[in-house]
Amino acid sequence: xxxxxxxxxxxxxxxxxxxxxxxxxxxxxxxxxxxxxxxxxxxxxxxxxxxxxxxxxxxxxxxxxxxxxxxxxxxxxxxxxxxxxxxxxxxxxxxxxxxxxxxxxxxxxxxxxxxxxxxxxxxxxxxxxxxxxxxxxxxxxxxxxxxxxxxxxxxxxxxxxxxxxxxxxxxxxxxxxxxxxxxxxxxxxxxxxxxxxxxxxxxxxxxxxxxxxxxxxxxxxxxxxxxxxxxxxxxxxxxxxxxxxxxxxxxxxxxxxxxxxxxxxxxxxxxxxxxxxxxxxxxxxxxxxxxxxxxxxxxxxxxxxxxxxxxxxxxxxxxxxxxxxxxxxxxxxxxxxxxxxxxxxxxxxxxxxxxxxxxxxxxxxxxxxxxxxxxxxxxxxxxxxxxxxxxxxxxxxxxxxxxxxxxxxxxxxxxxxxxxxxxxxxxxxxxxxxxxxxxxxxxxxxxxxxxxxxxxxxxxxxxxxxxxxxxxxxxxxxxxxxxxxxxxxxxxxxxxxxxxxxxxxxxxxxxxxxxxxxxxxxxxxxxxxxxxxxxxxxxxxxxxxxxxxxxxxxxxxxxxxxxxxxxxxxxxxxxxxxxxxxxxxxxxxxxxxxxxxxxxxxxxxxxxxxxxxxxxxxxxxxxxxxxxxx
Numbered sequence: 079x080x081x082x083x084x085x086x087x088x089x090x091x092x093x094x095x096x097x098x099x100x101x102x103x104x105x106x107x108x109x110x111x112x113x114x115x116x117x118x119x120x121x122x123x124x125x126x127x128x129x130x131x132x133x134x135x136x137x138x139x140x141x142x143x144x145x146x147x148x149x150x151x152x153x154x155x156x157x158x159x160x161x162x163x164x165x166x167x168x169x170x171x172x173x174x175x176x177x178x179x180x181x182x183x184x185x186x187x188x189x190x191x192x193x194x195x196x197x198x199x200x201x202x203x204x205x206x207x208x209x210x211x212x213x214x215x216x217x218x219x220x221x222x223x224x225x226x227x228x229x230x231x232x233x234x235x236x237x238x239x240x241x242x243x244x245x246x247x248x249x250x251x252x253x254x255x256x257x258x259x260x261x262x263x264x265x266x267x268x269x270x271x272x273x274x275x276x277x278x279x280x281x282x283x284x285x286x287x288x289x290x291x292x293x294x295x296x297x298x299x300x301x302x303x304x305x306x307x308x309x310x311x312x313x314x315x316x317x318x319x320x321x322x323x324x325x326x327x328x329x330x331x332x333x334x335x336x337x338x339x340x341x342x343x344x345x346x347x348x349x350x351x352x353x354x355x356x357x358x359x360x361x362x363x364x365x366x367x368x369x370x371x372x373x374x375x376x377x378x379x380x381x382x383x384x385x386x387x388x389x390x391x392x393x394x395x396x397x398x399x400x401x402x403x404x405x406x407x408x409x410x411x412x413x414x415x416x417x418x419x420x421x422x423x424x425x426x427x428x429x430x431x432x433x434x435x436x437x438x439x440x441x442x443x444x445x446x447x448x449x450x451x452x453x454x455x456x457x458x459x460x461x462x463x464x465x466x467x468x469x470x471x472x473x474x475x476x477x478x479x480x481x482x483x484x485x486x487x488x489x490x491x492x493x494x495x496x497x498x499x500x501x502x503x504x505x506x507x508x509x510x511x512x513x514x515x516x517x518x519x520x521x522x523x524x525x526x527x528x529x530x531x532x533x534x535x536x537x538x539x540x541x542x543x544x545x546x547x548x549x550x551x552x553x554x555x556x557x558x559x560x561x562x563x564x565x566x567x568x569x570x571x572x573x574x575x576x577x578x579x580x581x582x583x584x585x586x587x588x589x590x591x592x593x594x595x596x597x598x599x600x601x602x603x604x605x606x607x608x609x610x611x612x613x614x615x616x617x618x619x620x621x622x623x624x625x626x627x628x629x630x631x632x633x634x635x636x637x638x639x640x641x642x643x644x645x646x647x648x649x650x651x652x653x654x655x656x657x658x659x660x661x662x663x664x665x666x667x668x669x670x671x672x673x674x675x676x677x678x679x680x681x682x683x684x685x686x687x688x689x690x691x692x693x694x695x696x697x698x699x700x701x702x703x704x705x706x707x708x
Contacts, residue, residue: 109137109151109159111291113298114247114261118154118164119174126168129155130178132187132205132227132244137161139267139286139293145390147267147286149243150182150229161291162263162315163225163246170220170253176213180205182229190234191225191248194218196339221333221340222311222361223248224263235317235358238268243291245315259309259363260300262289264356264414266316280382283390287318287383287413294377294384294415295408304368304423311363313337314356319627320378320414321667323353325501325512327374328650329366336360350650352504353379355627355667371422372509372520375407378414379669381555381624388412405516406499406527406552417517420509431539433484433571437462440478440548441491442498442528442562443471449589455494455550455560473600474584474622475564478548479575482568485539490528497527500536501551502566503669504649507538513551527552540568544649545582545618545671555624559590563622568649579613584620585629585666585688596623596690607686609678616645617674621666626690633662633676634685646673 119128131153136146152163155177168174180187189203195218203213227244228237237244247261267286268279279285289297302308309332314320328350333342337359356362368374377384389412407417439460448454456471459478480486490500501513510519513536515527528534550562565582567575586597595602609615621629632639639661644652648671651657666672 106148107133107135107159109135109149109161109243109291112160112162112165113290114162114165114263116165117167117249119166121168121172124171125173125175126166127175128164128166128177130164130176131155131181132179133159133181134183135159137243137291139288139291139296140390141292141296144296145283147390148240149267150185150241151243152227152246155179161243161245161265161288163244165247165249165261166225167247167249167251167257167261168217169251169255170217172217172250174215174217177210178203178205178213179210180207183207185229187227187229187244188231189213189225189227191223191337195221195223195250199338217250219340220250220252221342222261222313222335222363223250223340224313224315224337224361226315234315238266238273238317239270242267242316245313247311247313249311259311261311261313262416263313264289264316264318264320265291266318268317280385280387282387285388285413286390287316287378287388289414289416293388294412295417297416300416300418301421302368302418303421304371306368308366308368309363310365311361312356313361314358317358318383319355319357319380319667320383321353321355321380321627321669322376323379323503323669324366324376325374325514326372326509327366327369327506328352328648329354329364331362331364333363334360335362346653346655349647349652349656352648353667353669355665355670368418368420369506370508371420372512373514373517373524374418374420374509374512375514375517376416376418377411379667380627381558381668383414384411385555386410386412407514407517409516410552422520431483431485433481436480436484436486437489438478438486439489439491440475440500441471441493443493444495445471445473445561448473449560449591452589452591453560454589455498455557455562457562457564473561474586475548475562477565477567477575477582479567479569480540481571481573482540482543483571485537488536489533490536491533492528492530495530497529497552498550498557498562499525499528499534499552500548500562502536502538503547503549504544504671505538505546505566506541511536511538515552542649542651543568543570543573544646544651545620545673546649547620547622547669547671549622556590558622559587559624561586565618565620567618578610580616580618581607582618582620583631583686583688585623585626585631587623587626596626596629596688598688609676611678611680613678615676615678617642617676619664619666619672619674621668621670623668625668627667628665628691629667630663630665630689630691631672632664632687632689634687635682639663640676640684642674642676644672645675647671 151159445454457475512518518525546566550557
């Protein structure tokens, strides 16, 4: 068995085999993926006793037929190693006794998080190789927490190699409650040899980004029914900022935390979202209710975190989009993705609209030489009568302006030399029209790719007014960077989009080969925006960049933000207690939209700034828009 394993590892071309070498004669056990369904330990008379070990094992993020990674992980004594580590889950006030042994040869283990909450990140336990110790503490406040460890001495967001999977959930339930939620932990491993060489951080075979120890399409499949109340707890115990996006419906964030503290949100603090940013080391609990049956996705919206280039398998074993893949979710996505199947419930009476059906045609076109040697991909919008709103196509795509409650039929026509699809980001609609080729829909009624020269008819009725996005969901990084996106604005019946008062601010990048500059409404050097004194403006901010989860927008007088009033997030109106005036500075993560109202009360000169923080291989870039108020 040992010889066969070594031969298998030596055959891998995607990941350097030097990382997987093991000492002669040393038996390394397999690491199991932990779905975080069952708590560990023995709970007797209010005391939970756990025997934990940290060992080295072989981990298969892509199942047993994929590459193995040699990593350090936790296990209950006498049981297989697990990624994430064994889940500690107890009622509030429980006393916990952890007997922990460091069985990692030649490494000192520093453990964080085995203490009462709220707590301090400096409260740690240090074990030399072979050492065993008992840690005893009471849980403290109910919430979503975790424990983690390092053998390299790095902080949690900086672990990326052999110790990157030394994590486990620590869940404290309120007394008298019954756990009906699921726990998901984000993990990230990065090949240390490729990292040391620098270059593209998303080179194939370099990263494994996982949920509960598995990378898509090997992550767990979840099944619910329409109108179920679904409760999740999420833990980002890894590097990376992850804006987590749910297709087809909204979710409510119930609490947020940092591993040491968990803050429940009261009814006035909660809000509906379709995308919520999780920074390294943070936690959130959420609730959502599926409104429609079918297949849905929950995934990070940073495209590099869901790219098929994340896969560890050799390139010759991967399907190729150029060869005509037919299942985008399975073949064209990887990494930080969950698949959800919602079963139908009793048939509900269809809601009839008194408004007439509106018919549009959205045409995807190619623009040769738009980005030097790279073509641009652009959308044109055509009304039913045949008049193109943008006959030549534009980047970003033209605003699609709809009315709440009015049914719409949009024929997506593909005049590109390759397949495409369109996702209606934030829209509550039937699964078949969600835009994920080979996935969206129900059994026997699955959405196809839109082949070159073909069309696909989308039908939905917007249930709420707000700011949304339409964008490609096929070959996402290249097609999205090349221009297949645009704003989707839903207004109240009888309203029209006033270009003077309603200002769409869509942030994107310039082409697939040059993501360094960022664009505001398709322009890297936007001209001045003139506002009128005494007029209230609505700014609709949209971040549809591929890789910028920490993008910040500010409206400044000199170096200080002025004041604006928050209106909406992800197309949903904010609750009245949250629709407040605040300093005009907001992080808008990838896939998020924010609406703010600004009252130009007096003549002044302002500056609208879109700022991208520094990140690997990308310089800081700033867009400054002088605003002259008359």
